[in-house]
Amino acid sequence: MAWNLDSDKPIFIQIVEKIESDIVSGKYAPGDKLPAVRELAVEAAVNPNTMQKAFGELENLGLVHTQRTSGRFVTEDRKLIDKTRKELAKKTAAEFLTRMEELGIDREEAIRLL
Amino acid sequence: MSTLLECKDLTYTYGKKKALNKVSLNLESGKIVGMFGPNGSGKTTFIKLVTGMLCDVDKCIRICGEEVGEKTKAVLSYSPDRVPFRKESRISDLLDMYELMYDDFDKKTAAEKLQELKLDVTDYVGKLSKGNAEKLLIVLTMSRKAKLFVLDEPFNGVDPVARENIIRIMLGCVPEDSSLLISTHQIGDVEQILDEAVFIKEGKILFHRSVDEIRSETGKSLADAYMEEFR
Numbered sequence: 001m002a003w004n005l006d007s008d009k010p011i012f013i014q015i016v017e018k019i020e021s022d023i024v025s026g027k028y029a030p031g032d033k034l035p036a037v038r039e040l041a042v043e044a045a046v047n048p049n050t051m052q053k054a055f056g057e058l059e060n061l062g063l064v065h066t067q068r069t070s071g072r073f074v075t076e077d078r079k080l081i082d083k084t085r086k087e088l089a090k091k092t093a094a095e096f097l098t099r100m101e102e103l104g105i106d107r108e109e110a111i112r113l114l
Numbered sequence: 115m116s117t118l119l120e121c122k123d124l125t126y127t128y129g130k131k132k133a134l135n136k137v138s139l140n141l142e143s144g145k146i147v148g149m150f151g152p153n154g155s156g157k158t159t160f161i162k163l164v165t166g167m168l169c170d171v172d173k174c175i176r177i178c179g180e181e182v183g184e185k186t187k188a189v190l191s192y193s194p195d196r197v198p199f200r201k202e203s204r205i206s207d208l209l210d211m212y213e214l215m216y217d218d219f220d221k222k223t224a225a226e227k228l229q230e231l232k233l234d235v236t237d238y239v240g241k242l243s244k245g246n247a248e249k250l251l252i253v254l255t256m257s258r259k260a261k262l263f264v265l266d267e268p269f270n271g272v273d274p275v276a277r278e279n280i281i282r283i284m285l286g287c288v289p290e291d292s293s294l295l296i297s298t299h300q301i302g303d304v305e306q307i308l309d310e311a312v313f314i315k316e317g318k319i320l321f322h323r324s325v326d327e328i329r330s331e332t333g334k335s336l337a338d339a340y341m342e343e344f345r
Contacts, residue, residue, distance in 0.1 A: 002278055010326055011306050042286045045278060047146055047307045 002045035011046055015054035016061075017088075018044075023063055023074055024085040034064065034072040118143045118262050118293050119164065124174040126159055133159040135317040141293055143261070146284075148304050148325075148336075149297040151314035152344055157297040158195060160314070161266050164295075165192040178261055188217070191260035195267040195297075197247045201240030205233060205250060216258050223287075224257035231279060244271040252280050256287035263294045269303060277303050301337040311336055313343060 005014050022028050034040070037055060041048040055072065058064040062080055066072050075081065100110040119141040126134040134156045141147055149157050162168040164175060166182045177186040199208055205228065212219045228235060231249050239247060252268055265284070269277050277300065285307060288294050296304055311328065313320040320343065325336055332339055 002281075005306055010330060012326075038286070042282050045281050045285065045307065047309055048285065048290075049144070049146075049309055050306075 003043075005044075005046070012050050012054045012057065015044065015046065015051060016057050019054065019058060020061075020063065020084055021088060024081060024088060028074045030074055030076045030078060030081065032074045033070075034074065036071065115142050115144060117141070118178060119295075120176040121160075121164075122174050123172075124160075124163065124170070125172070126156075126163060126168065132317050134163075137314075137317070137319055139312065139319060139322060141262070141295065143291045143293055145309040146288070146294045146307055147296070147310045147312060148301070148308045149295060149312045149314060150299075150301060150340055155314045156317040157314055158266055159317075161192075161264055161295070161297060165190060165264055167194075189261040190264060191216075191255050191258040191262070192264045193251050193255040193266065193268060195270060197239075197251050199239045199247075199251075201238065203239050204235070205237055205239070206235040208239070208250070208254060209235065212254050212257070218259040220257050220259065224253055227253045227257065227283060227287075231283075245273055245276040248272050249276060249280060249283075252283055256283055259289060259292075261292050263288060263292065265294070265296045265298075267298055268296060269298055269300045274303075281307060301340050302335075305336045308336070313340070315344070 003015070003018060005011055019028075028034060035043070037051050038048055041051040044051065055064060059066065061084075062077065063075050063084065064072055065075060097107060097110060100107075105113070117140050119139070121137060121139045124134055124137040125132065137156070137160065149160070151157055159168065163170050164177070164182070166187055170182050173181050175182050178189055180186050209221050209224055212224070213221045225235065228250070231246075231253070233242075233246060233250060239250070242250065248268065248270060249272075252265070255265065256263065263284075268280055268284075272280065281303065284294060284296075298304055305325070308325045310322065311325050312322045328334075328336060328339055334342070
């Protein structure tokens with residue numbers, strides 16, 4: 001299946017978020033080798049240059065590192081993975097609250113619904 | 115990165131009608147580029163000139179520094195907007211023909227891709243559905259180690275699942291420093307595989323820009339930007 005991407009948000013950011021959440025959820029465990037850029041681009045049905053850019057961003061974030069000859073690996077820094085998990089959770093919560101606000105439901109009512 | 119295709123002040127007329135009017139366009143290597151415009155805007159004419167199906171009389175086009183001719187045809191792989199094979203041909207005959215015609219054709223890869231797509235090489239072209247005939251054409255086109263791939267309407271009459279298959283074939287096959295030029299009306303389907311988009315209208319290039327730029331500047335998808343431009 002092609003990855004489910006929104007058409008009005010930069011694709012590389014969506015790819016970064018998708019791989020971040022795959023790392024956080026343990027689909028890719030700490031120290032795991034990641035598939036090659038081309039392979040993942042074909043899986044996601046996105047441009048290989050975009051996938052490359054997303055990997056660059058993940059490297060900047062420290063979640064992924066490159067070993068020159070053997071490929072790309074998920075970080076073994078569990079603290080960083082935990083921190084990323086918290087950030088993603090915060091972002092999701094904020095999106096949820098924004099959506100609730102759009103529906104005219106204030107924070108307290110939203111909490112009660114939960 | 116180097117310039118693969120250069121086109122400067124290209125004009126082409128059918129009788130009195132100007133199909134292309136002073137078109138200038140450069141394509142860099144390693145890019146996937148979409149060409150969009152309404153019917154009759156000049157896309158296919160441009161592609162036919164680049165591929166040598168029409169004669170570039172004024173020699174406005176250079177591919178890898180060469181004028182359109184035998185040398186450029188050797189580095190360019192083209193799929194026309196209609197499946198060009200005879201109904202009486204078997205798929206295996208076409209594999210043999212491509213191997214004979216093109217030094218850079220990789221028959222083994224082509225056969226593997228056809229198998230992945232569940233196309234039987236002993237089948238006749240005439241027996242294939244529209245979607246399968248198109249898949250066959252794309253596999254053959256993409257199994258060359260060309261510098262420039264030019265696909266004219268690769269999704270003609272193809273269902274959504276087959277479109278995704280075709281996109282995967284394109285992405286999986288195009289060598290890293292080669293470029294792909296796709297002309298299609300299915301913008302939504304190709305949007306996420308493109309580096310750049312060219313909008314063409316009444317024989318003129320409206321713009322040629324990075325898709326990321328268009329999306330971040332307008333906050334719209336490419337498909338929406340197209341609707342806005344041509345509605």
